[in-house]
Amino acid sequence: MNQSDYKFKRKPAIERLVLFALSLVFWIMLIWPVTSVDGRLLTGDIAVGIVVAAFVALIMHNIIRVRFVRLVNPVSWFWAFVYLFVLSYYVIKGGVDVSYRVLHPRMPIRPGIVRIRSILETDTGRAVLANCITLTPGTLTIDVTDDGVFYIHWLNVLSLEEEEVAKQVLRRFEWYIKRIFE
Amino acid sequence: MNETIGLILFVIGVLFDLFGCVGLVRLPDVYNRIQASTKCVVLGTTFLLLGTMVWVGTASAIIKGLLCIAFVLITSSTAAHALSRAAHRSGVPLAEGSVIDQYADDLQGEPGYEENES
Amino acid sequence: MLTMEFLFPVLTVGLLVCCAMCLYRIANGPLGSDRMVAIDILGTVVVGFVAIITAVSGKVYLLDVALVWALVSFAGTLALAKYLVGKRLNE
Numbered sequence: 001m002n003q004s005d006y007k008f009k010r011k012p013a014i015e016r017l018v019l020f021a022l023s024l025v026f027w028i029m030l031i032w033p034v035t036s037v038d039g040r041l042l043t044g045d046i047a048v049g050i051v052v053a054a055f056v057a058l059i060m061h062n063i064i065r066v067r068f069v070r071l072v073n074p075v076s077w078f079w080a081f082v083y084l085f086v087l088s089y090y091v092i093k094g095g096v097d098v099s100y101r102v103l104h105p106r107m108p109i110r111p112g113i114v115r116i117r118s119i120l121e122t123d124t125g126r127a128v129l130a131n132c133i134t135l136t137p138g139t140l141t142i143d144v145t146d147d148g149v150f151y152i153h154w155l156n157v158l159s160l161e162e163e164e165v166a167k168q169v170l171r172r173f174e175w176y177i178k179r180i181f182e
Numbered sequence: 183m184n185e186t187i188g189l190i191l192f193v194i195g196v197l198f199d200l201f202g203c204v205g206l207v208r209l210p211d212v213y214n215r216i217q218a219s220t221k222c223v224v225l226g227t228t229f230l231l232l233g234t235m236v237w238v239g240t241a242s243a244i245i246k247g248l249l250c251i252a253f254v255l256i257t258s259s260t261a262a263h264a265l266s267r268a269a270h271r272s273g274v275p276l277a278e279g280s281v282i283d284q285y286a287d288d289l290q291g292e293p294g295y296e297e298n299e300s
Numbered sequence: 301m302l303t304m305e306f307l308f309p310v311l312t313v314g315l316l317v318c319c320a321m322c323l324y325r326i327a328n329g330p331l332g333s334d335r336m337v338a339i340d341i342l343g344t345v346v347v348g349f350v351a352i353i354t355a356v357s358g359k360v361y362l363l364d365v366a367l368v369w370a371l372v373s374f375a376g377t378l379a380l381a382k383y384l385v386g387k388r389l390n391e
Binding site for chain 1: 217220222225226242245249259262263266
């Protein structure tokens with residue numbers, strides 16, 4: 001099911017409440033030491049936070065649609081936790097790889113732009129996958145079309161076969177993202 | 183102990199920042215430079231923020247550092263995507279020695295896309 | 301501690317060299333898009349700089365500056381990208 005024509009059930013009150021709660025949590029993280037030195041709650045700060053979060057929930061409701069069913073699913077939280085470690089491994093590997101190519105005297109790069117079709121179907125999944133591809137070794141998402149084709153600038157093109165390219169660049173994230181967001 | 187770990191993280195972070203900026207100066211075209219920016223510099227800044235979290239060690243520093251890391255990761259990759267797409271759309275060619283450009287092949291038919299003259 | 305007093309100037313000089321390389325690319329990038337990439341990287345380097353200043357001075361509220369700097373730099377880069385497209389395409 002494509003998310004762009006996904007019709008949300010009309011439960012604006014609950015959606016607004018979720019958005020309000022998220023904004024308030026964000027505010028409290030920003031002003032974190034909630035108790036002051038003598039142990040008294042900073043009621044003024046929290047009151048301002050409630051006002052601002054209510055404002056955001058009222059104004060931004062049409063722009064940010066929270067699919068709150070997704071937020072209470074423990075399976076997707078578990079895979080998100082696993083994915084965090086996988087992603088940080090690839091981010092560090094990407095940094096080391098690009099540093100090696102930059103510092104090598106002859107710069108062993110073989111750049112090119114390749115076309116890959118993804119199996120992900122929702123917009124959220126595609127956006128997350130594009131960001132993850134950008135952060136990992138030698139690949140940079142340039143464009144994503146509406147039917148799921150990724151154009152990727154690759155610093156060291158190893159192969160031009162479509163299946164081979166997809167295996168090298170895409171498949172290692174798709175498996176996790178499909179479990180987290182779809 | 184915390185200070186030693188923090189110092190090690192600082193040194194790693196500054197080294198990655200330096201490598202990224204060397205790549206910015208050395209690499210041949212816009213897309214390769216964007217690659218160097220989004221990998222090395224983001225990784226270096228992440229290490230610097232981690233070092234600050236370990237060094238200071240209070241709850242508020244850790245929470246703000248984690249927020250900062252999340253923002254830097256998300257915004258820099260999105261900015262790299264926007265910049266590279268804009269550069270390709272405005273007709274910046276790939277460097278000498280590039281292997282393939284399937285994006286330009288697919289964009290030829292679209293209205294509004296001008297082939298670059300070079 | 302000796303290492304701390306010795307190392308922080310070295311780290312600062314390293315980040316200043318980063319800024320200098322970005323400024324070199326801004327000054328004589330062959331194309332406009334090269335300059336924009338350099339501006340983007342400069343913003344990220346400054347976030348790291350603020351992190352080091354936070355550690356040296358021990359004032360945690362400076363991390364708010366880093367957060368806001370990352371967001372503002374992101375907005376600026378998006379505006380520059382829009383401008384770059386608008387030069388050739390009427391979108």
